[in-house]
Amino acid sequence: QVQLVESGGGVVQPGGSLRLSCAASGFTLSNYGMHWVRQAPGKGLEWVAFIRYDGSNKYYTDSVKGRFTISRDNSKNTVYMEMNSLRGEDTAVYYCAKDPRITSTTITGWFDPWGQGTLVTVSS
């Protein structure tokens, strides 16, 4: 079955860096776009970034542009999120989620399935 497993979360100081990983299994990762969505403690969902199935296009929410980089290694069945210059407001559970449409070239709010999430805490 399709499974997404995030890792790499932890506690980091403001201004620090962290790299999240999302290991995919049960499907051919190279055929699907992938998202990162985050949820601050006690708050709602916020879309963070998307990478096209072939890695040719990447999209980010304004608050992370220039600080976060989404990437993928289809040979390792893994999607990454490199996070730099971290701020307190980046504290959240970060979920990776699959776009269920094969080789799609557009973005929608369609996420299925989601991983279990990894917690990132930015604090001194």
Added chain:
Amino acid sequence: QSVLTQPPSASGTPGQRVTISCSGSSSNIGSYYVYWYQQFPGTAPKLLIYRNNQRPSGVPDRFSGSKSGTSASLAISGLRSEDEADYYCAAWDDSLSGVVFGGGTKLTVL
């Protein structure tokens, strides 16, 4: 302040029908599909409705979605205690060039 507007809370008694609204604009709901997610405390969200009104396999037909103009709604009929959860709407927004979510609605089954 979320781009899509949902009521923060909703409630109903077992067996009742409850609706949750999601209001947007021409740059999101008015032009693109709406998606709905269900989230229980401490767990990842789960897809409930896709493309405005389609149910994934395994989602009970008690859940239904609709869209009209720049607003969308999620209806839950025959309310059950296990429906108590947070519900979120989502859509692409071409003014922001990003996916936008509603702030979420906490559903309580009385």
